[in-house]
Amino acid sequence: MKELGQLKHFLGIELSYSQEGIFLHQQKYFRDLLKNFGMLKCKTILMPIEPNSKICTHEGKDLEDAAMYQQLVGSLIYLTLTRSDISFAVGYGIMYKRGEDCTVVGYCDADYVGNHDTRRSTIGYVFMLGSGEISWCNKRQPTVSLSTTEVEYRAAALYHRLA
Structure with missing residues (x-):
């Protein structure tokens, strides 16, 4: 590992240091x-x-x-x-791009007792704009569900909050 001094440029973002603080800008990128x-x-x-x-x-x-x-x-x-x-x-x-569908569609799903150690289920969702994903998540539910219906209900409730 090397010490290269103060960070000046990273992933198209430039950093400028002054008395007021650090300023981020993308002049070169733009x-x-x-x-x-x-x-x-x-x-x-x-x-x-x-x-x-x-x-x-x-x-x-x-x-x-x-x-x-x-x-x-x-x-x-x-x-x-x-x-x-x-x-x-x-x-x-x-x-409003031309030539492609611009509707937002969301899908959600869950598995029942996906983790056999903790007995918690995994839920996931994806939102798509046209044919591309714009948001997605996959995570373990915080509580143990007692039935597949309860798992699906929790996944739908999470999806509904996000939609």
Whole structure:
């Protein structure tokens, strides 16, 4: 192991140290993002999305390269780590992508006495947006259930709280 000094850059996040504290930013990541998608010379705006804007799924053109769109969306979501002011605009834009179903679907399930040592069951859920998973969990129930019905009821109650 080596001592490399103060951390300056990690996973696309840059750290700046000052008297007030440590500041996180992604200027280089954002500049590289603009460069990769051919938008280095784009105009700047004060607000990331126009107030009361409406987007319709039948407007615009179909995507030629879905992989490029997915890379852009993933990069923008990662950029929201330090730029929470664009979170709403990124989420709003993702909801109305062309050419793919944008409904949210959730599934939950449980096993009865999944762990024979503790007699506790395992529950799990997954939420999907279109064909991609956006949230999932798999964990042991905190209490011992006495029937398969009780296990499924607890899993459904957990799913209902999260939906």
